[in-house]
Each structure stands twice: as C-alpha cells, then as structure tokens.
Amino acid sequence: QELLRAVRNSLLVATGVVPLTLVLGVPAAYALDRLKVPGKRGLEQLFTLPLMVPGLLTGLSILLILKRLDIGLSLWAVVL
Numbered sequence: 001q002e003l004l005r006a007v008r009n010s011l012l013v014a015t016g017v018v019p020l021t022l023v024l025g026v027p028a029a030y031a032l033d034r035l036k037v038p039g040k041r042g043l044e045q046l047f048t049l050p051l052m053v054p055g056l057l058t059g060l061s062i063l064l065i066l067k068r069l070d071i072g073l074s075l076w077a078v079v080l
Helices: 002-034 040-068 075-079
Strands: none
Touching: 002 040
C-alpha cells in the first residue's frame, strides 16, 4: 500500500515537473547556447549543479563511513 502511494506521488510530481522543465529549460538552453549572455559560465555551472550533488553526497557518505570504520584513505579505500 505504501509502495503504491509512493509510486503515485512520484508520478504526480513527474507530471508537474516535466512540463515545467521543458517550458523553462529549453529556452534557457537555447539562450545559453546561441546568445551572448553575461555570466554564461556561471549560469551553466549553476544549471549542472543538481547533476553533481548526488555524486558529491555519495562520496562524502562513503568518506564518513570509511572514517567511522577506521579505514585509512588509500587506493584500497577507493576500490572499496
């Protein structure tokens, strides 16, 4: 029951977010690609930040787990 409710909520959020993303994202991407926009690099980095945050949080979480398990930082820790 809870799983179905979670799936329904995800679908509702996606139904609202996808059109909004298209309406805002496509013109922004076009403007950044075709026009000379002041602060273009900063805007591009700001727009790509949501893509980088999950990887950063995962890396930080793994680092904290390694520290708690008293595993030193090394290439073997990277392999783990």
